[in-house]
Amino acid sequence: MASMVIMASYKIIPLLFFITFLSSATSDDESQPTFLSHACSSDKTFPANSAFQSDLTTLLSSLASDNTANTDFYNTTVAGGGETAYGLFMCRGDVTLEVCHQCVVEATKRLTSDCQFSKEAVIWYDECMLRYSNTSFFSTVDTRPRLGLLNTGNIANPASFMRLLFTTMNETADLAAKPALGEKKYATKEAFISGFQTLYCLAQCTPDLSPEDCRRCLSGVIGDLNWCCDGKQGGRVLYPSCNVRYELYPFYQTPA
Template sequence: MTTTMVMASSHKIFLVFFITFLLFPTTQAQTYLYHICSSNSTFTADSAFQSDRATLLSSLASNKAIDFYSDTVVGRGDTIYGFFMCRGDDLTTCHQCVVNATQRLPSECPISKEAIVWYDECLLRYSNRSFFSTVATTPRVALLNTGSVSAPASFMRTVYDIMNKTADEAAKPSVGKKKYANTTRGNFSAFQTVYCLAQCTPDLSPSDCRWCLSGAIGDLNWCCDGKQGGRVLYPSCNVRYELYPFYYQSEAPEPTPTPAIVPLPGSQGKPLTYLLRM
């Protein structure tokens, strides 16, 4: 796998290119997307904070059959805060996703007091600073398919229209309720249907959720203008659109057979691009 990385001095932007295939939704897939470790806030190996982090991650990993869970560990040093959130349409794979996340972060971020990891099925975050009920729009990550559409201007107008309606629906529930919505609109062209998803962490107020989603939708112009698919990941919310069905149509899907690995429709062999903006 060939990787290219570029960093600009004014603000950090990392570009990572690789060839990949995407999975359609199944009850088996666990798709890692990206993680970020804080380099500004660290602890000493084998310290009290390391033990407290292990306690927190164990607590998160032990909670099953729930789509959002937060916990706080008051240790001998800093207090440590953490939560996980499942993708709103699929609770069946979330627990294993959270377990994977709690195993990955200590390995990837061995001495970081703050870290976050995104999977397709879940999000997990911890910090020595309280972040509950607070909108966080950085660091931000974007993932796009480099295949272009034939009529980018009209296509993106359709995407923004659907994404904003989806965001409105996702932001409606009150604090503590799942803030998730997906929308499908057919007939963008004779052969294309657009699928959109929006989600916030449920600890946000409806207005904070909608504000967060507005920022993520705006970043689609930065990352994904005219592309066949794209997503923007914030710590507090995320949005995604594709030309193929990537989410379940109901919240309780039937178990599926062994997952089929298929290339992204219309872009076989094209690279996907990750962008990270701090």
């Protein structure tokens, strides 16, 4: 089914967006992570063979190393002589650790190639998110750059549907922001639209955010559903610090 991508560029310029079509939401090899988009800083760069490039290479290698294969969230820093490099990854709350690690490995490879010489970058896959910067962003709500993806199919009764969507998504965000002890800041929730149709919602924050900051981030990303997906059958908005998604079909794994 056709999808559209809406994204604010890394340079924070109000009302400046670019729109492109995503030809497919699936990969030819189902075992491969599904790339969504990335943003690379164009105004914050570093020269080739600089100390920061060496530190960044070490950082990305650390994020994708075997030492991180048993976790779905990890952050680290490298200060080897240049500016300190900060990086983290987070995987979607329902994916296996094996899928998570594979996604992180692919993300570091793609950023190394596509965001060459950028001091800041974020990359989103369906299964994971990874970012790095030369300034610390740990435990901080970051809402830009943002990415919106939508299902181009329209809802028959958009006004009532959007009311149900916002109610259900806010309930999902409440659950994600205050999880049980030891649980992820991740939640899913369903709502019945009719006897044969169900709404599926997902919300997630990076675990380093406080409950209050997580909920504040999710409030912003939920508010952007109007910007992205008003009256559409499915969509998502992704920030560096949190994300939400909804569909009319199950797109996440439900715990047994």
